[in-house]
Structures are given as structure tokens and as C-alpha cells.
Amino acid sequence: MRQIDAPTSQMNYKTIELASSSGVASLTLNRPEKRNAISYELIEELLTALSEVAASSALVLILTGRGKAFCSGMDLGNLKALLGRSAEENRKDSETMARLFRSLAEFRKPTIAAVNGAALAGGCGLATLCDFTLAVPEAKFGYTEVRIGFVPAIVSAFLLRQIGEKSARELLLTGRIISAEEAHRLGMVNEIVAPENLLTRARELAEQLMENSPLSIAATKRLLSEYVGGERDRQIRSAIRENAAIRETEDFREGVTSFLEKRKPRWSGK
Numbered sequence: 001m002r003q004i005d006a007p008t009s010q011m012n013y014k015t016i017e018l019a020s021s022s023g024v025a026s027l028t029l030n031r032p033e034k035r036n037a038i039s040y041e042l043i044e045e046l047l048t049a050l051s052e053v054a055a056s057s058a059l060v061l062i063l064t065g066r067g068k069a070f071c072s073g074m075d076l077g078n079l080k081a082l083l084g085r086s087a088e089e090n091r092k093d094s095e096t097m098a099r100l101f102r103s104l105a106e107f108r109k110p111t112i113a114a115v116n117g118a119a120l121a122g123g124c125g126l127a128t129l130c131d132f133t134l135a136v137p138e139a140k141f142g143y144t145e146v147r148i149g150f151v152p153a154i155v156s157a158f159l160l161r162q163i164g165e166k167s168a169r170e171l172l173l174t175g176r177i178i179s180a181e182e183a184h185r186l187g188m189v190n191e192i193v194a195p196e197n198l199l200t201r202a203r204e205l206a207e208q209l210m211e212n213s214p215l216s217i218a219a220t221k222r223l224l225s226e227y228v229g230g231e232r233d234r235q236i237r238s239a240i241r242e243n244a245a246i247r248e249t250e251d252f253r254e255g256v257t258s259f260l261e262k263r264k265p266r267w268s269g270k
Contacts (some may be wrong), residue, residue, distance in 0.1 A: 149255025
């Protein structure tokens, strides 16, 4: 089977690559030296790329990562910069992240995540908010925010429906990292695929989806989103508030500082 073509987008992306071949758009996180960590630039480019694919003739979107990781969470440089941001900047950051997750979760075309390695924190959100999530056996998943005094607020609104409240509480409150096998058992992953077959299998699934009516698929996705629309809107508003508020706390500053200094945090509960 022919592999996805080289990038064909007219945009000058720096942190991602966007390719298109026979009705399938391929969006690749392209910061392998940073384990595809989420930076402010990456977020903006992902939003732009999603808009570009939505307006294109592509019928299916495949999301994957370059190198050994899918997405390792927030970029260390950006994480450090959070310590000096104002309350208004924190709110806007939270709103932007919410917009990214919603744009992916409510994308009108089918989405497939081909998870080639670790998918942590926000990266876990990107991996599991796609319609289909394929993962290599070595992939790891986890919402690790509580380990650094953060709140996995926005993703929680989606995770609750994916795996149920009891399992979601366990993952979000412990911050533990789980295997692809456990993620599959919980319902976060649809299928585990050998590394050498990952993109081929994603392409096969895309071709299967393209046999269906794109109008019917779009209508079905819209209907599924409408089922939870009002409730999700309220949850995300609360999530944005909590996500911004936690950044004003001493525990958040200590969590980020200790993480950057590679030491255990000394929590104050303030």
C-alpha cells in the first residue's frame, strides 16, 4: 500500500507537517527533538491545520507524531513561562487549549490517531479525542497533570464519557501512566498495531471510512456532538475556570519548579 505523500500544504508550518493523498490528510506533529511537546506555536498551527483540512477535499484526517513519541505533553520552556503569566493570560491560554480539544473532538470529518509512542497530559488528550485511536504496543498514556500541581480540567469533560466516571477518577487523580494494553481495555484505544504497520493500518481504516457517505458521516458526528452539547459546554466553562485558577496557586508554582529542577515537590496545599 502506498504511504502518505510528502507535505502538500501551502502553509509554512514549523511544528507540524500536513500531507494529502487520495482523500486522506495526514497531520504529523513534527518536533521529534522535543518529543513533540505542546508549545504555543504548535497549538496555533494545529488549529490552523484543522481549519485547512476542514476546508479541503480530504475526507479523513490521520494524526500522528514524528520520532519516538506521539506527544509528551507541554513544552518545558512554555511550562516555565506559565509561572510569570497574568490571570488574564492564563484564562486566554485555557480558552485556546479548550478550543483545540473541541476542534478535534467535534471535527466534522473522521479522525484517526496513529499513536507511535508516549501520549501524555495534553498529548493524551490529542490521541484519545480522535474518532479512532490506534496505538503501537510500546505506547504509553497518562493524564499526569496532578503530579506538577496542574489540573487535567479540559480533558476530563471528554474522558468521563469515554471510559466512565470511576476509571476517569482513577486516572486523573493518580496521574499514573498506563500501557497501550490497559488503554485499550479501558476504551481509550481502539486497536493495538505493530509499529511497522501503524500508518498502513490507519490508511486502511481511512479507506474503509471513505466507502461511506461523507454527508452521512458528518451528520452522524454532528448528532453525537449534539447529544452532549449543552452539558459539555457547561463542563468546559468550568474546566477553563479551574485550569486558569490553579496557575495562581503556590502548589502550581512549586510543582512546575520541582519538575524543572528534577526533584520531588514540597506541597503546601495553598
